[in-house]
Amino acid sequence: MDIDEAQAILGLTDGVTLDDVRSAYRRLLHVHHPDVAAASAGGDAQARTTRLIEAYEVVVAWAEREARDGVLTFPAPPPPPQPPPVPPVAEASSLRADDAFDVVDAQALDEDTIAVDAPPPETYAALFEAASRVGNIAYVDRQLGIIETMVRFEGGPTCSVVMTLQGRATFTEVFCTMESIEAAPTPPIGPVIDALVDELRSLS
Numbered sequence: 504m505d506i507d508e509a510q511a512i513l514g515l516t517d518g519v520t521l522d523d524v525r526s527a528y529r530r531l532l533h534v535h536h537p538d539v540a541a542a543s544a545g546g547d548a549q550a551r552t553t554r555l556i557e558a559y560e561v562v563v564a565w566a567e568r569e570a571r572d573g574v575l576t577f578p579a580p581p582p583p584p585q586p587p588p589v590p591p592v593a594e595a596s597s598l599r600a601d602d603a604f605d606v607v608d609a610q611a612l613d614e615d616t617i618a619v620d621a622p623p624p625e626t627y628a629a630l631f632e633a634a635s636r637v638g639n640i641a642y643v644d645r646q647l648g649i650i651e652t653m654v655r656f657e658g659g660p661t662c663s664v665v666m667t668l669q670g671r672a673t674f675t676e677v678f679c680t681m682e683s684i685e686a687a688p689t690p691p692i693g694p695v696i697d698a699l700v701d702e703l704r705s706l707s
Contacts, residue, residue, distance in 0.1 A: 506565045509558035514642045514651075521566055528559040534649075534667050534680055551647055609703035611696050617677040619703060623648060623668050626675040630666060633702035637695065638664065653684070654695055660687035664695055 513527045532555055608620040619626040631650055634640060638654035641663065648668035655661045660683040669676045679696060683689040 504557050504561050506561060509561035509565075512554055512558040512644075512647075513562060514644070515562065521563070524559070524562055524566070528555065530663075530665065530682065531555050531649075534665055534678070554647075609700045611700055612676065615679045615692055615696065617679070617696060617700055617703070619675045619677060620673070621675060623670040623675050626668055626677065629703055629706055630668070630677060630699070632706060633699050634664075634666065636702045637698045654681075656690050656694075659690050660685035662689060662695075664692070666699075 513524065513531065515524060515527060519527075532552065610618055612618050619629065621629065627645060627648060627650070631640070631643065634650050634652040638652035640650065641653050642651040643649065650666045652664050652666075653661055654664055662681050662683050664679060664681045667678045669678065677699075679692060679699075681689055681692045681695060
């Protein structure tokens, strides 16, 4: 793995510090590590965790050689990731893999998980649209099935909401984690889950 790939996996930009690298690594590891992810994530969680660990080790090793005054200036930062194509609402039905899937039929499974009756690629596109309505998209990784959006609570902090997808037999689970990026406690995630479900349903 080269430094460009490692930088992209960790979602790093030019000018970050090692503390920023560690924070990004810990946040993504918390989402994907088999010990903290859903037990059913299985092999996918292990594979993603392995890639995150490798990426972190590559960046740290590179930083030990290249960092100046504690700031990392990457040799050639990759361009910002392009958002995945969002299907027009009128064409949503054409994305069905078979009659068992409905692209935007969504419901909350528990306080931090959403079930969408669609395969992962279609769920990803619909979730990107819903997340962009609920907050501001900050990071996407289609390969790892990650979307991060920043949401602002009225009278409260701005929070990072990281959504990861896991395909099931007849639906896709969306696991959501939220963390305040300000010096304020993280609010309950329930209102964000409800807003995402409402937006997903509105795409029908």
